[in-house]
Amino acid sequence: MKMKKKHIRFPKRLNFNNGKVEMSHGSGGRAMSQLIEELFQDAFTNSYLRKNNDQAVLPVDKGKIAFTTDSFVINPLFFPGGNIGSLAVHGTINDLSMSGAEPLYLSAGFILEEGFPFSDLKKIIDSMAKTAENAGVKIVTGDTKVVHRGQADGLYINTTGIGVIPNNINISAERALPGDAILISGPIGDHGIAVMAEREGLSYSTSLVSDAASLNGLVKSMVEAVEDIHVMRDLTRGGLAAAMNEISTTAGVGMLIEESAIPVRPEVLAACEIFGYDPLNVANEGKLMAICPSETSEILLEAMTNHPLGVQSSIIGKVIEDEHSFVEMKTQLGGRRLVDWISGVQLPRIC
């Protein structure tokens, strides 16, 4: 959910005279796309940014490096399955991994609110260190700022990462082709619902845990199993729906998926019914989607299900020709519906 989108039309342009930032501008939906397109992409125009991926692929000497940044403002700071620190490491590792890069180095920037307890800060930092070590990644540079009480909500963390992309790998959103298969690596919505339940103090919060995980190991198995993966994307803010719409608009294709093929845990479904959420819009922090030629999709699926983080992987549909870049879903009741971006605000501060 970075600087993306270019083919999307918005009914009204942003008002740079009297308009204001709204919560929806951070929600991973249309409003954020519009802000990115009409402000950031317009200002920082260059061919790397225009690729519309979650990371830039940059030529350096004779190789290619991947480069990605993410700020974390999650509330609450501690949730079932992790905290803002582990999430900040997982999230940036995953954004690098989605280019097929081997993640190598992270930076960490902290904005601390005056009065924030050191005990919590230590837990968060230790968790970052352990998460990075487990993923084989080094945190090599950092920065610390402190603001007065009431000028931040505890702490915010930025992690920015560098990875190296093997020369034979070229994974990028614009490579989605009609006929390609679409795969996901497991059940969706766990992170968003676990965080929401913790935030609201709901009793079922004990049973559900965020799926936050570093996906570089899974991705390694995948790129070793098949020769040509066209696209990969982790299913963070805005969920599976946002990822599919981003790729469709970037590649100028459509998608057709099967609801029955998408795994969702019963407790996630139940929570979504209570809150009126669509699991397709709910954030994940340890799930990815992949798009590859249909001929190799079964081999890729096998590689994914053989990895501990992809046991419940499935093929959920295919890329189709569509000049409107729509994503459509065959529902379990036999109908078809459009899978749209999230509109407005659903779950603020989920990452």
Added chain:
Amino acid sequence: MKMKKKHIRFPKRLNFNNGKVEMSHGSGGRAMSQLIEELFQDAFTNSYLRKNNDQAVLPVDKGKIAFTTDSFVINPLFFPGGNIGSLAVHGTINDLSMSGAEPLYLSAGFILEEGFPFSDLKKIIDSMAKTAENAGVKIVTGDTKVVHRGQADGLYINTTGIGVIPNNINISAERALPGDAILISGPIGDHGIAVMAEREGLSYSTSLVSDAASLNGLVKSMVEAVEDIHVMRDLTRGGLAAAMNEISTTAGVGMLIEESAIPVRPEVLAACEIFGYDPLNVANEGKLMAICPSETSEILLEAMTNHPLGVQSSIIGKVIEDEHSFVEMKTQLGGRRLVDWISGVQLPRIC
């Protein structure tokens, strides 16, 4: 002012049970050093981080890259000579440049407060784009988060940068050697005092302008002029005093400088007298110090003064042997005094 310091002793260790973040932990002084040493360096331990520079120098394929991160929380957002956006670009370009790297790519991460006016956001973004273009650097990836009213102060920006270091260049804090000359690139304290004056609404704010500038062009002239610059450092949070103390403790040397050789503008001196500041502690955003063998110091000085951003450069002293890593200054009155780190909070949110 990143993750640094290792030889410094503190009377009491941080209390990770009941201690809290204080404003001084972000001030560039001893308190920040202690937080970095006892928490961040301890947790994220690796040889790159332990180098104690403002950027990591990383092996990638056959070359070396520089990698640095900085979060910007400056208040006010707009000040004479720039705004948070131009500052965020200058600052990270400068941190890369101090390793002798050619800065190439930046990421930009935004934390926006709900209600922040788009008109201001647009000014800031346009200013970032123009600053990057003028410096020959590309902003290639980004991220946007929005938090509720009262959870940020307008906006915070993280910029993280990548540069490539030519193979023959090795500039690093631990290379300061007794006998080396110490140079600075011009008058000190302009940024801190300009921002302070704007924040306090003081009348003389019109006459003084921040020195914020991208130093990559100046650095290029310098590395082309002499074969071996040992250390470079930009004089940001904590000012010249912090930079000298950081280098001294990292290299295990002392320094002896001459007050009369350090240029300070009369209006900066006047403001420092009013507020009780020491210009040596005040932040700059377009000034650097360099340490090189004394034999080549005059050639380096000439290269610096020939560049528009180094016209008032001077040789201010030399590196000496000192087991305590003290920095001492011969005053204009003929005495000597210790130049210490800033203690406590002087100018919060100056960058």
